[in-house]
Amino acid sequence: MWVYKVGMRVLILLFCLLLGGVVHAQPSAALDDGLAQHLLNRLGYGPAPGEVARVRALGVPAWVDGQLAPPPMPPRLEARLGALPVPEAVLLRAIASPRQLEAVLVRFWLDYFKKEEGADAALRPHVLGRHADLRAALGEHARGKNSERAAMEALLRHFVSAPSASLQGSTWRVWQATGGDQRAVLRQLLTSPEFLAPSQWNSKEKDGFRFVASAVRASGLAVGNVAPLMAFVRAPLPDADRAEFVERLAAGRLALAPVQPHEYASSAPPLRAGVAGEVSQGTIAQPGPVLMAAPTPSAAAMAAARSQPAQPERLRALLLDQKFLRY
Known part of the structure; x- marks a missing residue:
């Protein structure tokens, strides 16, 4: 009799595991714009x-x-950066950069360890590796579990406003368990319900650097000359200076010297339309026509057009909205 009962329990357990796997395999509900923007704001410098x-097509994971x-970085962009x-x-x-999270992490760790920006080249290869290697690249020596825990908590607070004790515990x-593997830690953190919750959206305030970077990304302009932007990269950015920056950006008066449109192109695959003309979650490279206007203008015409935003009034309204000051 006991053999029968044990056998039934095993069968029930297997059935539950199978059912759980089936449920887990179902596609999640489509992202709304708010969640997609939250991901782009926190894991990068805002949506282009x-x-x-x-992001909506791919889904969170x-x-x-x-x-x-x-x-990989586009070669011409890499050469320009150098x-x-x-x-x-x-x-x-x-x-x-298409490597937006990497850019965010480099800036975070340089600030955390109080290093100059010139240390970014040594740090960059390690921000998604082991924390011990990251420390070593900056000439920082491990000081035991307390310093590791402090670094983890600082990373957590960078991405999550007022993280709960539960999230701190699970992340730690x-x-x-992974020896400070940053990919594993960040994957757990950035897919957690607490990070994705609407209460986290726009709960942080942008500094001058993030405001300028996110504004230029939102404009869609190609940037060849960064120098005109540097005067506005400071914190806090006074309202009058912010208004001047927005006006000059929207009017195409920042002399950003557009590059050829393909020069800094992302290596990410293009969105493609499905059979019904819609992009569903997870179908980033499904067969179908590339979603772009036809005919395609010449590279020179595209570069000239991108010296000023396509919709300057809409861009002004977006950047002057108080909501754009948060991420």
Whole structure:
């Protein structure tokens, strides 16, 4: 009799596991614009035109994983970054890099360890690796579990406003279990219900650097000359200066010297339409026509057009809205 009961329990357990797997395999509900913008704001420097649709199409896990294993840098952008003074290169990377989370993490860890921006090249290869290697790249020596825990808590607060004790505990357990593997820690954190909750959206205030980077990204303009932006990269950015920056950006009067449109192109695949003309979650590379207008204008015409935003009044309204000051 007891053999029968044990056998039934095993069968029930297997059935529950199978059912759980089936339920887990079901596609999650489509993201709304608010959640997609939250991901782009926190894991990067805000959405560029078309990116909200891309995030909605991919869904949270796939998009987060794409930032944790990011595409290579476009070679021309990499060459351009290498030719700029460090402060300008840092800003251009925040604006143009497809590796947005990497750019955010480099800036965070430099600030946490109180290092100069020039240390970014040594740090960058390690921000998604082991924390011990990250420390070593900056010449920082481990000081035991207390310093590791402090670093984890600072990282947590950077992405989550007032993180709960539960989230701190679960993140710390992943940190300990993986030896401080930043990809594993960030994956757990950035897909957690607490991070994704609407209460987290726009709960942080932008500094001058983030405001300028996110504004230029929102404009869709190509940037060849970063120097005119540097005067506005400070914190706090006074209201009068912010209004001047917005007006000059929207009017195309910042002399950003547009580059060819393909020069800083992301290596991410284009969105493609499905059979019914809609993009469903997880179908980023399904067969179908590329979603772009036809005929395609010449590269020179596109570059000239991008010296000023396509919809300057709409851009002004967006950037002057108090909501744009938060992320």
